[in-house]
Amino acid sequence: MAPDLWAHGLGGAKDLPISRELAVAGAVAALVISFTVLAVAWRSPRYDAASSGRPAPAWLQSLVAAPAYRWAAKVLGLLLLGYAAVAAVLGQDLVINPIFGMFYVLVWVGLVPLSLLLGPVWxxxxxxxxxxxxxxxxxxxxxxxxxxxxxxxxxxxPAALGLYAFVWLELVHPHSTELGTLRLWLAVYLAVMLAGGTLFGTRFLARADPFEVYSTLVAHLSVWGRRGDVLVLRSPLANLDSVVARPGLVGVVGVLFGSTAFDSFRESPMWLRHVQGSEISGTVWNNLALLAFCAGVTAVLVVATMATGVGSGTARSALPDLFAHSMVPIIVGYIVAHYLSYLVEYGQTTLIQMSDPLSRGDNWLGTADWSVNYWLSYHPTLLANIKVAGVVIGHILGVVAAHDRAIRLLPARHQLTGQLPLLVAMVAFTAGGLYLLFAS
Incomplete structure (x- = not known):
């Protein structure tokens, strides 16, 4: 695999010129203080998807509802699929083939900022x-x-399974940047999604397409929401509260969070020494570790949220999915921390490569002569502060979202004590996530 692809733009500890202990202690303190302030000042639910938000301007409503606008977006999607197909089917089996950057960078990581800015773009x-x-x-x-x-x-x-299949391909499969491997994965993905969509309609894609579910979840942290057919502007946390709790939502966030944590862990010196010194293949170890991280995060969330529901009147088995939305800002924070420089720098490389999908010196899009700007990597202190801030802010927003949901679900006598298991889990995620960020 090309170094730029497997490194994910991270320099690990070398580009984080701040104290690990100070960052972890500060983050945990911010989390606990936030919870304390919420316990005192936030005594009743403030978010209601049925009434929150104000309608977007009439001209914007008309634009978004216009068939021409919707079909323009659909045509754009078909054109991008066709362009990707040219690179995947006719392109050469080289790491400079833009299909790898389009898939692993522009789609997987780029969906996050696009969904935050524009809503459910996928x-x-x-x-x-x-x-x-x-x-x-x-x-x-x-x-x-x-x-x-x-x-x-x-x-x-199904989306949780699809997301796991993607992160397994990206992070564990030893041939993830070989064209044949990527072609096979994409062929299976397209076949399953199209067959399911034909049988169960677009409702299947809304529940099973890993990229659509991923984008839609992140989009709930944008300011764009829906109240029926009306486009509304909401605060991101009010929009996040509108996530519908369905079976498997906790599995989706468990895979998203667990795989990002594993991506940091697999680059840590401790893990590399263990894998290199073992008689068992590194691929086997990485498979086991990825599964352990995703299953472990999901299990912690299930246990913490089910312990939260003391006397709530809501079935304990429903609580993990009801609280899973509070993990979305944490996931976004970790993606910012882990993939920011990867997106900015390798994203530019991908745009350059897209002008030459057949790897024969073409300049179809006029970007072949561009050069990559590494400004962000040349400012390690700024990069470090952004990464730590992403983790900390994500966890604080997660605590706020969980607190608002808890005081709606829990009886008055358990509204604070009932939240403690989930708070402990979030503190552990904060400390562990920052430790891995510094250790990688």
Missing amino acids: RAVSPLRTIVELIARATGSDPERGIYDYPARLGYW
């Missing part, structure tokens, strides 16, 4: 949705419902 441009809708029109079926009803009990579990 849902708008998804070529899979467009193809499923066209098939439904041709067959006379309902594009949203398809031929069969999507089983409610499945919820987001």
Whole structure:
């Protein structure tokens, strides 16, 4: 794998010129102080998806609702799919093939800032949705419902499995930057999504497409929301409260958070020494570690949230999914901390490579002569502060979201003590995440 791809733009401890102990202690203190302030000043729920937010300006409502606008987004998605297909099918098996950067950088990491700024962008441009809708029109079926009803009990579990398949490919598979491997993964992904979309409609994509679920979750931290068919402007935390708790949501956030933590862990000197000194293959160890991180994070969330529901009147088994939304700002914070320089710098490289999808010296997009700006890496103190701030702010927002949900669900006598297990879990995530950030 090319160094720029597996390094993920991180220099680890060498680009974090601040004290690890000070950062961890400060982050934990900020988390505990935040909880204390909330316990005193925040006694009743403040977020209600049914009434929060104010309607967007009329001109913007009309623009977003216009068929021409929606089809422009769909055509853009189809064009990007076609361009990616040219690179994947006709391009050469070289690490400079832009399909790798388009898939691992622009889609996977780039979806985060795009969704934060624009809302559920993948849902708008998804070529899979467009193809499923066209098939439904041709067959006379309902594009949203398809031929069969999507089983409610499945919820987001297919998306959790798809997300795990992606992070396994990116982080563990030894041949993740070989064109044949990527072609096979994409072929299976497209086949499963299109078959599911044809049978169950676009509702299947909303629950099972890993990239759509990922983008839509992150988009709930944007200021753009929906109240019925009305586009509204909300505070990010009020928008986050509108996440619908369905089965498997805790699995989705567990995979997203656990895989990001594993990505830091696998570059730590301790893990590298262990793998290199073992008689067992590094691929086996990394497979086990990725599974352990994702399953471990999910298990901690399940235990902490179920312990939260003392006397709540809500089924304990429902609590993990009801509180899972509070992990979204934490996930975004870790993605900022872990992938910021990777996105900025390798993202530029990808835009340069996209002008030459066949790797023969072409300049289709006029970007081949661009050069990569490494300004961010040349300012390590700024980069360190952004990374630590991302983790800390993400956890504080997570505490706020969990607190508001807890005081809505828990009886008055348990509204504070009932939150303690989840607070302990978040403190552990904060300390562990910063430790891994410095250790990698």
